Amino acid sequence: MIPLSWYLIVAALLFVIGFYGALSRRNAIAILMSIELMLNAVNINFLAFWRYLTPEDMAGQVFAIIAITVAAAEAAVGLALVIAIYRSRDTVSVDEVDLLKG
């Protein structure tokens, strides 16, 4: 059987890739995708812990399902905001959305 640590390493790598993407990307959609990657990396963690540590208790599995649902709701709100920004400014680059500062 594949050891637990392998899953954790994959999840950590995915999370770090998403983290890097969220910080380095300038396109709001790409940032959103990176954040989704981070959330899904966590889901791998939940499922791996559930399977290996507490298979009789469903908590970890349920949390993963809830996290997916929440991520979907988040994407809906986020994309709506990006569209609103695009309509008013013709750009989705976070560098050009810079009226507020100080």
Place this chain on the structure above:
Amino acid sequence: MTITMPSVSLMPYLPEIILLVTALLVLLVDTVWGDKRWLVWLAFLGTLVSGVAVWWLAQGPTLQLQDMLTADAYALFIDMVVLIVAAISLLLAYDWLIEHNEQQGEYVALLLFATVGMMTMGAAINVVTIFVALEILSLSLYILTGFARERLTSGEAALKYFLLGAFASAFFLYGAALLYGSSGHLDLIGIGQNLGTGGLMAGAGVALLLVGFSFKVALAPFHMWTPDVYQGAPTSVSAFMSVGAKAAGFAAFLRFFQVALAGSYAQWGPALAALAVLTMTWGNLAALRQESLKRLLAYSSIAHAGYALVGLAAGNSLGSSGLLFYLLAYAFMNLGAFGVAIMLEKPGSGDVMMSSLRGTSRQHPLLAATMAVFMFSLAGVPPLAGFFGKLYVFGAAVEANMAWLAIVGVINSALSAYYYLRVTVLMYMRDEEAGEEEVAVSKPPVLVFALVVALFFVVIVGLWPSVWMQMAQQAALIFG
């Protein structure tokens, strides 16, 4: 495989359910009724009924919904604070909604949804429910922030808030997963019993959760979104989230550290103390040089998050009850300060510049006096509400042998007095050339009423702090 349905009583969730039903009613009425003014009053009624349910729950024994939600004294105290905030915020938004917006129904419903999220934050005793509550509250606030669609800054604030908030949620979730992995539990009590001394994984989990919480309550260095969001959002929304989201965030924050991590105070106490020092100092220094009133209040709210965190870092019962008292006192004074900002802002601009405060006192003496009271309270001048909030949390720090933290807090309060007084002085300044200009102020009756309520409580809480402190102590008793 047979699945047995657990017996579930939704009673402990009654206040939130009432508010949820009200929000759905608002959306329904919005589609069939022509006169939108009643939507706000319907929602206001909902918060009152929900408040009655909170009072009713407080009379009986403590109810609990599995290991997910509870209606203990602590949850009910947070419910009370959040409901007061929601009710006053509805009144603050009333006139802006009627005059400048076509989507009153959505605004009111989203505000109620956010309130449900905040109340759930206080009631949650499981990482799952904390996460879901956090998201209910955040998603509603993202949309509310972008509600002034005619202003570019509003959408920008919403986008920034959303991206950083979702980013923080991912950290929170990762932390929850690591804690689950190291303890095998998701309910706070189970985590507390099984975490033990914790290893590298548990430590990383707590650190990641701390980052998530810090984003939500705006602790330095995770506060970068706050000024932009408070400045860009409609002022009534800034008022609502600056106090509501902060109270809810601290509610879950405090419960998490006191219940799940009670055994490892020695590790997280100093870390939180350091965060508190950084947050107060950063917030106050940045507030000194602000030219926009809303931005100033945003940095001031960061500083206040730092003061409140002192109560958490102290880790004793006076710290917990002091923090709860602080959240209540802060709610009234900050709602009031933002309420005055709503009155002073020019239609369409969505902001108030410091320079436009000049000469307010001559044309509107009562308004200037009201703002002065809120500013004094925020600065911590006795005998107003803000003073006792600071007294309790700094007292808790001294009691926990962290006198240095209390001293840093007092120095910071002195520093903050500079910019709060600057607002007052500008309003009372007899500047001849600037004074000729008419200071445009709108004084709709509902807004005036909301301000009077906030003012009344800032004074009352300041004059009789012991009544409120007793309630806070009762609530903090659950930490034993």
